[in-house]
Amino acid sequence: MTDHSPNVTQQKTGEMLDAIALATHCQAGATVALSGALAASLGQATANGSLAEGVSGAQADAARKLQATLTPIRARLQELADSDATAIGEFVRLREEGQPLAGYAVLCGGPQEMAELSLQAAQALQDYRRHVSERTHDDLEFSITLAASAARGAMQLLDSNIRIWPLPELHAKYNPIIDDLAARIDALTPVRRIRK
Numbered sequence: 323m324t325d326h327s328p329n330v331t332q333q334k335t336g337e338m339l340d341a342i343a344l345a346t347h348c349q350a351g352a353t354v355a356l357s358g359a360l361a362a363s364l365g366q367a368t369a370n371g372s373l374a375e376g377v378s379g380a381q382a383d384a385a386r387k388l389q390a391t392l393t394p395i396r397a398r399l400q401e402l403a404d405s406d407a408t409a410i411g412e413f414v415r416l417r418e419e420g421q422p423l424a425g426y427a428v429l430c431g432g433p434q435e436m437a438e439l440s441l442q443a444a445q446a447l448q449d450y451r452r453h454v455s456e457r458t459h460d461d462l463e464f465s466i467t468l469a470a471s472a473a474r475g476a477m478q479l480l481d482s483n484i485r486i487w488p489l490p491e492l493h494a495k496y497n498p499i500i501d502d503l504a505a506r507i508d509a510l511t512p513v514r515r516i517r518k
Contacts, residue, residue, distance in 0.1 A: 330407060331356070331400045351406035351432055354475040358440040359399035361468035362392045364461060365447045371458035384453035391446045395439045402436055423491060430483050430496055437476035437503050444469035444510050460516050467512040477503040 330338055330352050338356075342349050369385035369392075377385065409428055416425035447466045454462045481500050484492045 329404050331359075331403050349406065350475075350479050351409065351436065352403045354433070354440075354472055354479060355399045355403035355406060355436050357475065358436060358443065358469060358472035359396050359403065361440070361447075361465050361472055362396035362399065362443045364468065365443065365450075365465035366392045366396070368447075368454055368458035368462040368465065369450070371461070372453070372455040375455050375457060377453075377455060381453045381455070384450055388446055388450045392443060395443050395446075399436065399439055402432055402439075406432055423489075426483075426487055426489065426492055429487075430480055430492065433476045433480035433483065434496070434499060434503075437473050437480065437507075440469050440473035440476060441503070441506055441510075444473060444512075448511060463513050463516055466510070470507065470510045470512045473503070473507050473510070477507060 330341065330349075333341065342353060366389055369388045372381060372385045409432055412428050413425040416422070416428065444466055447462060447469060451462065477500060480496060480503075484496050484500075
């Protein structure tokens with residue numbers, strides 16, 4: 323087993339978990355992106371369940387809208403999970419070519435995008451609350467919690483990266499972004515307990 327797998331999402335689940343657990347470096351970005359993708363997948367299933375029950379009108383429209391919103395988010399988070407495995411290599415290449423700030427941008431851009439996508443997923447799922455069928459109501463809440471957690475994890479990863487590389491340019495660019503992400507994540511409303 324190697325430490326770097328550029329196609330983590332193409333592995334079987336057990337292999338993927340082993341690769342993350344047994345690596346000699348922490349694949350935080352890939353793990354966060356996968357978490358966001360799983361949240362989006364579960365959210366899409368709640369829309370599928372509603373449509374399978376034969377909902378119509380506004381409920382059916384909302385289910386289709388949720389599916390359309392989450393499909394590209396899920397796909398992009400999968401791509402980010404795979405690209406995270408090669409991000410360090412790209413960073414080293416750019417630094418060796420005399421472009422260190424571009425290299426740091428690679429390591430910061432991924433977590434920023436993961437946070438944005440997970441936030442978008444959580445917000446779309448919250449908007450769907452009033453339309454979800456009773457059968458998949460609880461699953462929707464699970465997916466909101468997972469998406470909100472993935473967004474927070476991605477934001478923390480970005481925050482960690484600029485702490486590790488405390489360059490003024492990075493702080494100037496990313497501290498306002500982190501503050502904005504943190505405020506938007508705090509505004510999400512995952513439930514503490516499942517109550518109707």
